[in-house]
Amino acid sequence: DVKVTQSSRYLVKRTGEKVFLECVQDMDHENMFWYRQDPGLGLRLIYFSYDVKMKEKGDIPEGYSVSREKKERFSLILESASTNQTSMYLCASRPPRREDGYGYTFGSGTRLTVV
Amino acid sequence: AQKITQTQPGMFVQEKEAVTLDCTYDTSDPSYGLFWYKQPSSGEMIFLIYQGSYDQQNATEGRYSLNFQKARKSANLVISASQLGDSAMYFCAMREGGTNDYKLSFGAGTTVTVRA
Numbered sequence: 285d286v287k288v289t290q291s292s293r294y295l296v297k298r299t300g301e302k303v304f305l306e307c308v309q310d311m312d313h314e315n316m317f318w319y320r321q322d323p324g325l326g327l328r329l330i331y332f333s334y335d336v337k338m339k340e341k342g343d344i345p346e347g348y349s350v351s352r353e354k355k356e357r358f359s360l361i362l363e364s365a366s367t368n369q370t371s372m373y374l375c376a377s378r379p380p381r382r383e384d385g386y387g388y389t390f391g392s393g394t395r396l397t398v399v
Numbered sequence: 400a401q402k403i404t405q406t407q408p409g410m411f412v413q414e415k416e417a418v419t420l421d422c423t424y425d426t427s428d429p430s431y432g433l434f435w436y437k438q439p440s441s442g443e444m445i446f447l448i449y450q451g452s453y454d455q456q457n458a459t460e461g462r463y464s465l466n467f468q469k470a471r472k473s474a475n476l477v478i479s480a481s482q483l484g485d486s487a488m489y490f491c492a493m494r495e496g497g498t499n500d501y502k503l504s505f506g507a508g509t510t511v512t513v514r515a
Binding site: 315324332378387388392 | 436444490492
C-alpha cells in the first residue's frame with residue numbers, strides 16, 4: 285500500500301514564523317498535493333506538483349509556497365505564518381493516470397495552530 | 400460555483416441501520432469521476448468508493464454503495480448495517496477530465512454518528 289507520511293501531527297507556531305510542513309510518499313508517484321481543511325469548507329487545494337521541481341497553484345495559494353526537490357518529498361512553506369492559516373493540512377499522492385480512478389492517498393494530516 | 404454540495408452537516412444513525420449521505424455535483428465535462436472518503440477522528444482520509452461517469456452500474460464496495468443518478472447529478476453514498484466504527488466525517492469529491500484531471504474538488508462533508 286502507498287504510504288504518505290506527514291512529519292508532524294500537531295504544530296504550534298507564532299505569527300510571523302516561517303513554517304515548513306513536510307510530506308513523504310513511498311510509491312514513486314509523480315503527483316503530490318497540499319490541501320487545507322476547514323470546518324464547513326471541506327478541503328481546498330493549495331498547491332500541487334506533477335514532477336520534481338514542477339508546481340502549480342491550486343485554489344488558495346496566497347501565503348504559501350512549496351518545494352519539491354525529490355520525487356518522494358513535497359514541502360509546504362508558510363513564509364510568514366498568520367492566525368488565519370490555523371488549519372488542518374493534508375498531503376496527498378496520486379497514482380499515474382488510468383489507475384484506480386485517479387484517486388488520492390492521503391497522509392494523516394498536520395493540525396497547525398498559529399498564535 | 401460550488402462543484403460538490405453536501406447538504407447534511409451531521410446525521411445520527413442507529414447501529415445496524417442503513418444511512419444515505421447526499422451528494423450533488425456540478426460539471427459540464429462528460430468525463431468525470433466521483434469519490435467518497437471517510438475521515439475518522441484520527442484525521443486520515445480513507446478512500447471508500449469510486450464511480451466513473453461512464454460506468455453503467457452503481458459502484459459497490461462491501462457495505463458501501465454509491466447511488467449514481469447521472470441525470471440528476473447525484474452521487475449518494477449508502478452505508479448498510481451501520482457499525483460504531485462508521486462514526487466519522489464523510490466527504491464526496493469529484494475529478495473532472497481535461498486539463499483539470501489532477502484535481503479533486505471536495506464537498507463540505509457530513510458528520511455521521513452511529514448510536515448503539
